[in-house]
Amino acid sequence: MTLSNKNPDSLVAIRSQLEQWAQELGFQQVGITGIDLAQHEGYLQKWLDAGYQGDMHYMTRHGLKRARPAELIPGTCTVLTLRMDYFPESAADPEVLLTQSDRAYISRYALGRDYHKLMRQRLARLAKRIEAELGSGQYRAFVDSAPVLERALAEQAGMGWIAKNTMLINERAGSWFFLGEIYTDIPFNTDAPKTEKHCGSCTACLDICPTQAFVAPHVLDARKCISYLTIEHPGSIDPALRPLMGNRIYGCDDCQLVCPWNKFSQPTHEPDFAPRHNLDNETLAQLFAWTDHDFETRLQGSPIRRIGYERWLRNIAIALGNATKTIEVIDALSKRRDHPSPLVREHVAWALAQHADQV
Structure with missing residues (x-):
């Protein structure tokens, strides 16, 4: 069966099961968005033109492909974006640690095993499950492994808003989470994006930055x-x-x-x-x-x-x-x-x- 004659009801049924499948694989949330990132493309170009990427030359090399999913993977029409929490409860108190000058502070995301491989394997398993259910479709999973505007995609998928510190914030989960994506040519119905940024007048993140x-x-x-x-x-x-x-x-x-x-x-x-x-x-x-x-x-x-x-x-x-x-x-x-x-x-x-x- 081809995508053109695939029963739309089957896509709706799959969507209703995605949350359960994702949770079984250790993810906390899944959202779906289209591939139009035009509102983010101008910001990206302005940021690159200012040289804010520093020695991350790959950012310049990939250019606007980062904001154009169909150029990265031809045929892509929707993107599944998934969230996985990472804050380690058993770790030493980070705020106390920052006051102890003889001790090393390592970002909370890097205290354990590398998330890239773990998440990519589980995203691939999720994609295979969808493919087995539908009997068709193309899928590519990414976790910081390709030019992907992951926070923009997640925002458009309704998973939160891009905050003043450029992190994605979820109103029920904060920002201590990883993001991963599945690019596909399956025309899933998309989720509504977050239209309001809930940072208000708060500038705590901007003010605290040690190097401004x-x-x-x-x-x-x-x-x-x-x-x-x-x-x-x-x-x-x-x-x-x-x-x-x-x-x-x-x-x-x-x-x-x-x-x-x-x-x-x-x-x-x-x-x-x-x-x-x-x-x-x-x-x-x-x-x-x-x-x-x-x-x-x-x-x-x-x-x-x-x-x-x-x-x-x-x-x-x-x-x-x-x-x-x-x-x-x-x-x-x-x-x-x-x-x-x-x-x-x-x-x-x-x-x-x-x-x-x-x-």
Whole structure:
């Protein structure tokens, strides 16, 4: 049976079952939207023209394909977007951790196993179930693996609104969740988008940003964002920004931690997102002592592994430079003073200089 003569009633029936199927696979919500992202395309181009993407050259290379799903996957007419909560209930209190300068802060999403593979496999299973039910159709699943405007698609699918901090906020779930997409040529009925942004006059997320990376509400200059600096940026970090990074060695959650809507968020029940190797409460000195082998083996299956050992040491060196001066901190830095990497040596020297005048 072809798509052209597929009974529309069968699509309605499938839609009514999608929520159940998605929940069985560990997702908390599913929405469906069309592929017209024209209202977001102009914003994307303006953002790229301003250079806010920094060293993320793939953003420029893909251009407006990100806002045109049918150019990425020809034949696509609808997009299924799914939400999976990730906040780990068992992790150390993030707000307390940020006040402990000798400890490493890692973004809550990266404490456990890499979500990319886990979600993509489950999206593929969902797509296969739909295909088996309908007997036709094409499907492609994405989780940060292609030029996709995931937050715009989710907003249009009625799953929330894009907030002033550029995160997607769901009024019943906050923003501590991952998004994944299934592009398909199946003409499902679409869900109504959110027409109102419920941030009101609140600017807590903009005000709290350690590096003041928000140029304006809804506009993030990635070049100043700690998540970008610690993950995407490959080279030396601007010395003016280093003191502002505190103990954040991989990502930053500040704008989510202060968001009032996150009082509605729910902790994850996904075992793979639970903290591993004490990454939610480890000292900077201990992590800085890891060898290249330690980094590769202990972070096997972790999203952190993608930045590589050199950036790992760079990031921790900055955090150690921001830490309260102790014998442990100075000793840890001194042991890396002559590291083979010029990048690591530069940041270690900076860190030691921060402590030079302290009593």
